Amino acid sequence: MGLTKTENFTEAQNELAKMLKALAHPARIAIIEHLIKANACIGTDLVEVLGLAQPTTSQHLRELKEAGLIKGTIEGTSMNYCIDQVKWKQYADKLNAFFTPVNFSESCC
Amino acid sequence: MGLTKTENFTEAQNELAKMLKALAHPARIAIIEHLIKANACIGTDLVEVLGLAQPTTSQHLRELKEAGLIKGTIEGTSMNYCIDQVKWKQYADKLNAFFTPVNFSESCC
DNA sequence: TTTATTAATCGTAATATTGCAATATAATAA
DNA sequence: TTATTATATTGCAATATTACGATTAATAAA
Numbered sequence: 001m002g003l004t005k006t007e008n009f010t011e012a013q014n015e016l017a018k019m020l021k022a023l024a025h026p027a028r029i030a031i032i033e034h035l036i037k038a039n040a041c042i043g044t045d046l047v048e049v050l051g052l053a054q055p056t057t058s059q060h061l062r063e064l065k066e067a068g069l070i071k072g073t074i075e076g077t078s079m080n081y082c083i084d085q086v087k088w089k090q091y092a093d094k095l096n097a098f099f100t101p102v103n104f105s106e107s108c109c
Numbered sequence: 110m111g112l113t114k115t116e117n118f119t120e121a122q123n124e125l126a127k128m129l130k131a132l133a134h135p136a137r138i139a140i141i142e143h144l145i146k147a148n149a150c151i152g153t154d155l156v157e158v159l160g161l162a163q164p165t166t167s168q169h170l171r172e173l174k175e176a177g178l179i180k181g182t183i184e185g186t187s188m189n190y191c192i193d194q195v196k197w198k199q200y201a202d203k204l205n206a207f208f209t210p211v212n213f214s215e216s217c218c
Numbered sequence: 219t220t221t222a223t224t225a226a227t228c229g230t231a232a233t234a235t236t237g238c239a240a241t242a243t244a245a246t247a248a
Numbered sequence: 249t250t251a252t253t254a255t256a257t258t259g260c261a262a263t264a265t266t267a268c269g270a271t272t273a274a275t276a277a278a
Contacts (some may be wrong), residue, residue, distance in 0.1 A: 096205065
């Protein structure tokens with residue numbers, strides 16, 4: 001069906017899945033990495049960096065924006081994108097909490 | 110096209126995206142959480158836990174197995190699933206490295 | 219043997235995602 | 249005003265994902 005049965009799961013589970021999904025594409029990873037690395041925020045050489053068409057790049061940027069991971073400010077005709085560091089920290093914390101559970105019961109297989 | 114242009118990105122970027130994708134579904138999050146919480150490894154009450162059909166559950170389990178996150182051992186007619194703790198730690202480390210970059214250039218937007 | 223029981227696989231329908239060309243929008247430059 | 253530049257949106261084609269019924273395979277129980 002292609003349609004996730006979100007009603008079967010907790011809000012926390014759905015949210016975590018959504019967070020992971022927002023980053024589950026190499027282009028979006030590449031965008032984030034580039035924004036972290038760049039000492040200045042970026043107009044859009046991002047199209048060049050990714051090697052994807054401008055509309056495709058714009059779409060990935062929108063997904064990251066919708067996830068709250070990046071912000072964009074207008075600068076003339078172009079856009080300055082950068083990481084939303086507050087949201088980024090929230091992501092890091094939530095994922096860290098998920099990946100380092102308090103008690104791992106000893107492996108039985 | 111629905112087909113990711115992996116050739117545009119580095120191996121590390123593609124791998125990280127794949128890792129995130131393996132967990133980017135609430136059912137797979139739920140499976141992992143249940144396997145962590147359960148003091149014993151699980152036959153498959155997982156079908157009940159998820160509230161999804163048996164083939165659907167099996168499919169999600171396969172994806173997690175292919176990602177290396179879980180292992181299964183045969184026990185009679187049933188299967189015992191559990192987290193692969195070595196792989197799990199690798200995941201935690203890689204994601205942690207991604208989310209806590211050494212130098213965040215100060216925000217400019 | 220026959221009959222459950224459990225889990226994987228196959229086939230398929232419905233929806234989602236990825237990517238791009240074409241177009242639209244909006245701000246600047248000439 | 250008319251370009252030019254940068255970005256977003258629309259529409260569409262191709263592939264991927266999610267879910268399930270039906271079937272298969274393999275062990276256990278009768």
